[in-house]
Amino acid sequence: MQKLAPEVATPPMPTTVVKGDAMNADEPWRKQRPASGKAAALTLPAGKRFALPNGLTVVHIPKPGLPLVSASLVVRAGQMANPQNLPGLANFTAAMLQEGTATRSSQQLADQIANLRANAGAEAARINVSSLKANFGKSLELVADLALNPAFSATEVERLKGSRLGALAQQRSQPPAVAGVVGNMALYGDQHPLGWNALGTEDSIKATDSAALKQFWQTH
Template sequence: MQNTAPDTFLHTLPNGVRCLVLHQPWRQAVNLSVFVRAGSQHEARRFTGISHVVEHMAFKGTATRSCQQINLAAEALGAEVNAHTDKDHTAFHIDGMAADLPAFVALLAEIVQHSTFPEEELERERQVILHEYTEFDEDPVSMAFRLFDRACYGLHPAGQPVIGSRANLERFTRADLQAHVARLYTGPNVVVAVAGPVDAPAFARQVEAAFGAMPGGTPNTVEAPAWQGGVKLRRMAGSAQCQLVLGHGMPPLADAKHTAWVLAAALLGEGMSSPLLDEIRERRGLAYHVGCSADVGALAAQFVIDAATAPEQADELLQAVAVLLQRHAEKTDSVALARARKQLAVRALRTLEQPVRRLEAAVQDVYTFGRVRSTEEQLQALHDVTPAQVRRVFATMAMRPAAIGLAGSVTARAREQAEALFVAEGRAASTIGA
């Protein structure tokens, strides 16, 4: 057992596969996931989107079961299988009764290691994924976030969408999928994680029996992207709103300074009483939706403000955001800081009761630190952030070019304001302080 949080069990097999147990003895069900460190940031440009295609195709047949037999094997036990792809990983999930955990481990092991990617299934699923791509491509909110990522990181894989490109989706072959799995689906990149009332040593034996023959190898690593900044825009016919995503690069998960940025994001935009929502929505009516969050990853992280507003109000909204950021670089309100600190603490405690979210957070810790941080450790880090550190976060943003994605109905004035307030070199504090 490796050094980790007190309610967890972490064991590494000889081939590098790790098995992780989050003890939840009060439950009668289990949530089992297999995480693979293979996401869109691990893809060369000509293969963008392939991790997502592999995720879809993994359920379309294995060496011993058809797509229909896979679904029936889970549903006959009252369980359901699912999966998702993110920038830094792909994950396969199943949940059901604790007594059926050995069957769940065997089923996910088969899906992850022995999918055959049948040609006829690939052609059918290709159409499904292209429909998904069209939905993504025609949605102004999704497009604004896509443009924002590109403004953040340019052509680095961290700046490309998980869904990939239409051209790639139309040409991927079965051989491409097999090569992707052979390259990235290796022992040190796999964590088999379960939350529930689990006998940890027995689970470790089940994982070893199911994944012990998986090839070894080295961790899938990617060079961290350089921050770029700037404005990316797409006008979209039929959209009556301007979708805006604005943000800055922040320290990644392994850097302890990221906690101050997380607290700053909560202070600015967590809840209806936060300065962002109070000023922009409640007092000025500039948006129905506006929010602020910290997207903290192992490779890169983003401090993000997103909003939807009327095209004619976009420049006023941008001005209001700029004023708020400058105000918080100069002064930290003690009441607002205490409110944000408490909200983040409650969120961390709620996560303990949400097995899916907790599994993902724990596996991210395993990939980043080689262990799972305890809740107490994370709460202490939050408690230790000082008002001066929070002000420094906002001051840092004031000195750096932001990345901005604008989609939907976007006026020339909105783009000009975005450039002048957040991107232009040498912009003066007086420009955003009025």
């Protein structure tokens, strides 16, 4: 058996009190707040707003300098639109938009040239895309495909149900997430869409099917 070396004792703390003036003497000017500096100038790019023949409103904000383009399709299909019996439906629907269309699988969408994201907030759902300027036309075609031809495949719905139930269980072990859910319920109550967890409940997730997702997206 190997004999371990004795533990090194912790040296005692010094008890000697140093007398004399402090290194930084207390002076009157130290009690005065220094004057604020000059506020930085904020210059926002001038955007242009116009309507397309199909009725869509476009807000264009140019930012030259990089060969990149970003766009968001905003639809009024956020958490506020959730039906009372299916909290979390807006969030579920937005998540399903990336899981395939009538012509592209979820894997094919992931392999495309653009960075696609879909999400739902309190008041709106968004499909966001970023790409090189040279590929922006094809990127908009992907956005249109997601918006007009979402598959809402039953197989993908069941797969995503498991993922969302797992996320719901994981939230319960995170104090900030629990506080947010409890706080929203206390603030809005169970009769208001914002009172519920954005993911919904176990019952609402299990009850959601392709038909409910399609109807929600077509309605909004």
